[in-house]
Structures are given as C-alpha cells and as structure tokens.
Amino acid sequence: MIPAPKKERPNLLAVWGAVPRLPEQDSKEFLSEVFKGSFRRLKVAWVATLCSLVSIAALSALLFCFVSVLSGLKAASERLPEDVSALAVIREGEKFNGEEALKKLSFVRSFEVVSSEEGLNRFSTAVTLPSDTLENLKKDNPLPETVRITVASDTELTDLKGALGALPEVEEVLVDETMFTFARKVMRSVRTSGTILSLVLVFIVAFLISMSVLVALFLNRDEIEVAKLCGAADRDVLLPSIVDSLIVLMIGLWIGAIFSALFLKTLSGGFLSEAGISISLVSPLLFGILLCALVLAVSAGTTFAFLRSHRGTD
C-alpha cells in the first residue's frame, strides 16, 4: 500500500465525519455579501476604478451642463413674444381693399389699417414735432397708408407676403423679422444639436459602463472559470460586476453633477443671465435618473448577452 505522508495530520475521514452540514444563507445575506465585497474589489482594481470614475464624472458633467443650458434655452425661447407681423405699404393715393380677404385667412391673428393721417399723428406723437412742421409734412411728405398684420408664426409670413403682394393697391410688403425671430431660430438649432449630442453622450456613458463590466469579467476570467467549475451560477459571476460598475457609476454621476452645478453657477452669474437664460438643476436630475435607468439596462443586457455566449468553461 502507498505509504502515508511523513507529516502528522488528522485523517481526512475523521475531518469528514466531524464537519456538519452547514446552513445556507438566504438571498438577502447573499446580496449583502456582494455589496460588502464591492469596496474590496474596487480597491484591488483601483487604477481601473479611478479611470472609470474620472471618465464617467467628466462625461456626466458635460451632459448635465448640456441639459441645463438646453432647458434654460427652452425656457428663454418660451418667454419670447410669439406673434410676428408684416407691414403692407399701400400705393400713394390708394386705399386698402383687402380687409375681407384678410379676415378669411385663418392664420391671421389681427390686422390694423393705419391711414396716412393717423400714421403721421402717431409719428408726431412719438417724436413730438411742432404743429407747423407737422402741417408742412402733411403737405410735402404724406405718409402712405399701411396695414400691420399679425400672424402666429414665422412660417406663415411667406404665405401672407404672397397673398398681400397679389393685391394691386399694395406697393410692397415688409416682413417684420425681429431679433426675437432670429433668436428663436438660433435657439431651435442649438437645442436640436444639443439634444443629439446629449443622446450621444448618454450612449457613450452606457457604453463605458458596459465595457467596465466586460473588462472586470475579462480581468477576472481565471477566477470566473474556477468559480464556474465549482458551481457558480451566472448570478454569482454577474452580480458583483454589475454592483461594482453601478457603484462607480453612481459616484461618477454625483461627482459630475457637483462639478456641473459649480460650473453652471459660475456661468449663470455671467453672460447666461445677461442673455436671459436661467439655469435649473431640476431637469438635469430628472435626466440623470433616466440616464441611470438606461445605463443599467444597457450594461445588464450586454453582460447577460456576453455570459450567455460564454457558457461554461473547459
């Protein structure tokens, strides 16, 4: 028979008989262990943790700034006067006959016919002319009759211009494209591009989280392989990786939120407030919650898909 090892040790059989069947932990305790172990795991992989943290914080800060400015822009554009108007100048000595036609146009909100005399009166009131000068003006430079028409939005101005221009008594139509109209156009394009950029950023953050889970799985592949051979289910392998990534994500998001709030606070005291754009952190917070949900879904989905394609070990 094979000789026993030289060193004295208790017989395996004796140890075997002495060990009782152990009580299993419930799921609650299992989860608690997963969370407790997270700090240790993140500490061990501190370089990867730090890199993830910095990139998530930077991206989320950028994202929050975008969202805040965009919501500020939206609010500012809503405060701008909505009505836009056109001015039809009537030929000298003629009268405007298109009142009935204007009433039929659905997009016309209101219109006002200003006679030559009334126009001059308003002008004189505005610039306070002496009465003799006013009389001279009436004789030498009579103002043409005008019609000021107000419509709901910029897009209808083109139609209105066409309709008025077709009237014989109308000499020209001046579209009153105010600074507000221009500002609204600029804001609209900024909002559109900002929204697209925000969505791109959301997906970048989601991608980073997914990658950090995958990298964690890759770095621990030996451990995972052994653990799976010892009976680890997907849950045992996945949960720690997801929990670690989510902890990094949450910390990163908070750091990003704090930095973006500080940055926006500085900005809001400067040119943003002068431009009438007020910053609110409520929208970013709501957006942050949505972002978390999306990131969680993407990272969990990717990880599950990854593990399903790597069933078992050899």
Place this chain on the structure above:
Amino acid sequence: MIVSLQGVEKVYPPHQPALRKLNLHINEGDFIFIAGASGAGKSTLLKLLLGSERASSGTVAVLGKNMSQASEFEIAQIRKRIGIVFQDFRLLKRKTLLENVSLPLELRNYKKKDIETRSLAMLDALGLRERAYDYPPTLSGGEQQRVAIARALVGKPDLLFADEPTGNLDTHMSRIVFNLLLEANAAGVTVVVASHNLAMIEELNLRTVVLDKGEIVGDFEQPKGVR
C-alpha cells in the same frame, strides 16, 4: 448509479470525433481510473461529465441529471455537488490558500465563520494549516495540488473528478495525492481519475476503464497483471 453514459458520442466541428458510442456506469462509492494515451478522449469525457461540453448524441447522466438537457443553472447546481482537481491545479494566485479553499463554500452562501472553520479544518487535514495565509506561487507543485484537493473536497461533494492530478508531480508527491484521493473515497466520495500514470494505476489495482481514440477498449475491475 451516480454516473451513467449511454451511447455517448462527441464530434468536434467539422467532423472530428472525440468519443464514439461510449457506455459507462459508475456506482456510488466507486474509485475508477479512466486511462489512455493523450488524445484518447479522457479530458473530453470529463468535460461532458462536468457539463462544460454537450454530447453530440447519447445520454450523459450525472447525479441523476441528464447533462445534455440541463439548463445553465441546473449545471451550476450539479457542479456544487462535484469536486474537481486539475493537472495544473488552477489555484487563484492573488488569493491565499484559505481563500482558495473557501471558494466552493462561498458559492454555497455559507456563513463566513463557518466557511473559515471548515476551510481551515480541510487545510489541516491535508497538512497545510500553517500555510493557510500564504499565496499559491510560494508553494511546491505537490503542495499546490493538495490545496486543489482541499478545495475540491471542502464542500463534501458526492463526486470527485481528477484530470491527470499527478501529471506535474514526482512519484513521491503522486503517492501522497493518490493517498488523499483514496481517503476521500473511503469517506464516501465517488472518485473518477483520468490518468495515464499506468504504474500508479497498477499499484492501486482499482477499476480502470481504458480509452483509445474515443472508444472504451477495456474495463478492468483489477488491472494488475493485465499489461
């Protein structure tokens, strides 16, 4: 029967057969060698038994479960009742011996204190109690294999698979390792050892199934003198 294989075939793509029409039955408490040269199909057979690979055809039943049809979760549950020892030990280098041995118990969600007590008892039984807080690279090959055996046995498995457990060890260490496997068997564990160490197989004179090119060419109750 703790393990039952019926008409098992395994073909690797595109058309490379690794096992052909295998029929094998292992009873509870058996100690069985799977012998054969390299490429005979020993490791493939163990992979099928562990659920790491699925059979191309036939039935592989382990601990009453058909491994070909078992889900991922069911395979994980079966593996919790199986201990496994590899030729290259597969210890986790960044974990202490105690942590390595504790791994199967952690996966069973046992209490931390219970895990430590049992793991230390197992290391003690294998003569490694005083090195519990050392790391695997500081150990000799024989010691590392003893840790691997401790890890395989700590969960009180019903079945123990060993794939060339003495492949990297000298004769003296091989004897120690086989002694431990015999002790585990005496304690009630069914042991299946894939090995090409014919000298040791003859010396132990226990049931031996010989594989060649994926086929069973011999099933000896006592192989001594067969050669």
